[in-house]
Structures are given as structure tokens and as C-alpha cells.
Amino acid sequence: MVLSNKEGKHLEDIVQANKWFTFEEAEKEIRRYWKPGKKGDYLSTQRRQLQKIIRSDIIGTYLQINIRDYNPVSDDEWNKMSIWGWTKKETFFLDLANGEEKEYTEKLHVFPKYDYLFKKSGLEQSIVLSALDDELDDIEKSDMRDIYENLYGTPGKGKTKYLMTEPYLFALKHEIERRECPTKTLYLLPQSPKEIISEFNQSNFRNNIFTEIDSLIDEFALKVANEVKSQQVARNVELDRYEDILSFLRTWNDIFPQVINLASLEKNNMFKQFLEAKSKLSKSFFFDVKENVEKEKLHSKYSFNKIAKISDKDLKKEIKNSIYSFENYTLSNLELLMIENNMLSNQASNIRHNFSRFLYQYLEKNNADNLIFDALRNAGIKDI
Secondary structure: OOOOHHHHHHHHHHHHHOOEEOHHHHHHHHHOOOOOOOOOOOOOOOHHHHHHHHHHHHHHHHOOOOOHHHOOOOHHHHHHHHHHOEEEEEEEEEEOOOOOEEEEEEEEEEOOOOHHHOOOOOOOOOOEEOOHHHHHOOHHHHHHHHHHHHHHOOOOOOOOOOEEEHHHHHHHHHHHHHHHOOOOOOOOOOOOHHHHHHOOOOOOHHHHHHHHHHHHHHHHHHHHHHHHHHHHHHHHHHHHHHHHHHHHHHHHHHHOOOOOOHHHHOOOHHHHHHHHHHHHHOOOOOOOOOHHHHHHHHHHHOOHHHHOOOOHHHHHHHHHHHHHHHHHHHHHHHHHHHHHHHHHHHHHHHHHHHHHHHHHHHHHHOOOOHHHHHHHHHOOOOOO
């Protein structure tokens, strides 16, 4: 289908209004820290997985699995999807180079986009162009890619491989971040009874009972500590976003109090909820394994005098049961705490999401200029 002059001009305006990134440029941006000055890779998702995420998002968006009419769900479920994304198993067809079609059935995921954060000309939006557009027969995006290449040339060799706008890159980076620093329930399991008892297979195991018990408990405590640390890292990621928003508000309150007035904001219930959530996030995620207490308990239980008349077989079985019970009990308590922490993190994410919307509306209502909106993005206050 040939584009009319009006349609072609509209697509050209969109192409020119947006800042574009090749896949290689986007990959570098994704791995960088949000805040300037920090060096090294922030995120570690491999290139192949990154391309799979983009491919799934392109196809899912084309099939409109993120459109409300396509998802007859409750308002509550839809709000959750708007924050975490849309997932649906779909059957679709891709056009092959020989003119034939190939059928696929895949679970697709479309991640959230935040185009309203990028309001300058009104044409900035989340767009990703690629050779996949031709395979999906997405005419508008294929035309847009042709216009881009006519204006700026072909990025790289061969067909375009994932050329994306700044709003799309921004949303993609947050999707990768969510996947690498997820809130989750406990995946750690206690050591199996077989693994525990294997530590006491040596012929002189009675001479080293306390050493082996301590070693097993220390190894378990280290695994728990790493699990707790992961939870704290995920909480810190969310807390950093809160801190960035507050830093922005304080800075611009000093510069332009007529536009951003903290005294006025503090009367707003949404801002109060934001501060309360931030206060809860600021508390450390703490869990005490109590490994030293358990060691003392088992040292006493399996002291030389108490085990003298117990056979090796029965002694190993008792030690195995003691350690397994301790690990299982500890992990059960940790999982309860993690479920509570996940609820807090999800709630905080929702509150921040809602407050970000309110903040942009608040700035627009107070006629904030582009300098303030640019500062909001440049400061790293980009997540919602």
C-alpha cells in the first residue's frame, strides 16, 4: 500500500521527533547504572535473552495482548498488568523469505511503557523497528523503517536489527531490571537428608561430629545470608527510586518554589502515602538464622557422654534429623518473612507508580517548563 503524502509526513515527523538507538547502543545503555559516575555493568542479561525479550514484546504488541478490550479481566487485575506487564500464550504466523508462512505458538510478554514521561513535541513514543515487522506484515512500522533509512541511512549491515526510540529503551531497561532484581518467594531448599548424612560417612566420624555439624550449619547460614542479601538488594533498588524522586523535589523546591512547593505537596494524601512507603522501605530486611544457638544445642545433645551407647547408624540418623529439622524450620520462617516483604515491595511499587503520575500532572498544572522535565529524566527519576 502506497502512503499518502499526509501519512508519510506524519510518520516522518515521528521519526524525526524521537531519539533512536541501535541494538548495540541500547545494550550499552541497559548495562549502565542509572546514576552518572558509577562504572561497570549494572545489569547482566545476556544478548540472546535480551533479543528474545524484545522479540516477544514486538509480537505481543502487534497481537494487542496489552489492549484492554483483548483482556476481559477485573480492574484490579488490569492495574497489576499495567505495572508488571501482559503475558499470554498465542498462536501466530510469520512470513518467510520464500513467501510462505510459518506457524508459531509461544507465551508472549509485553512489558509496560512510560511514554507520558517523554513529552516534548507530543510525538515521542515507544517504538522498536526491525526485520520482524516485515515477517508480521506490520505495514506502518515497515514504512517507518523505510523512512528512517531514507533519512539517516541503514544502521549496520543487512536488515535493521532492533532499532528503538528512547522511550522504548527506557521501558526495556526497567523490564530487565525487574527480571534481575525480582521480588520472589523462597527458592532455597534445606539440604536433603542424603546430603547431610554423607558428611558423616568417614569411619572415625565420632571424632569430628562437632566440626561437621558446625560446617553444615555454617554452610546453610551462608546460603540464607545470600538469600536475605538478595531481598535487601531488591528493596534497595526500589528505595533508590524513592530517594531520587525526593532529591528532585527538594532541589527544585529550592530553585523554583512557585512550581514545586513541598509545603503544598505535604498536604497531599498521595505524597503522604509516598513518604510512608519510603519510610518502610528504609528499614533493613533482617533475618536471624541463630546458627550459634543451634550449634550449642547440638553440641550438648551429641556430647561424648550422651552418644556413647548409641550405634553409629542410629547416631547418624539422629544428627541428620536434627540438622534437617533446623534447616526446614528456619526456611519456613524465612519464607513467611519474605512473603511479607514482597507484599511491602509490591505496595511500594504501586504507590510510586501512582505518585509519579500525580507528579507529572502536578508539574503540568503548575506550568513547569521543559527544563524541569529534562532535569527529572536526567536525574534518573525515570521509573514509575
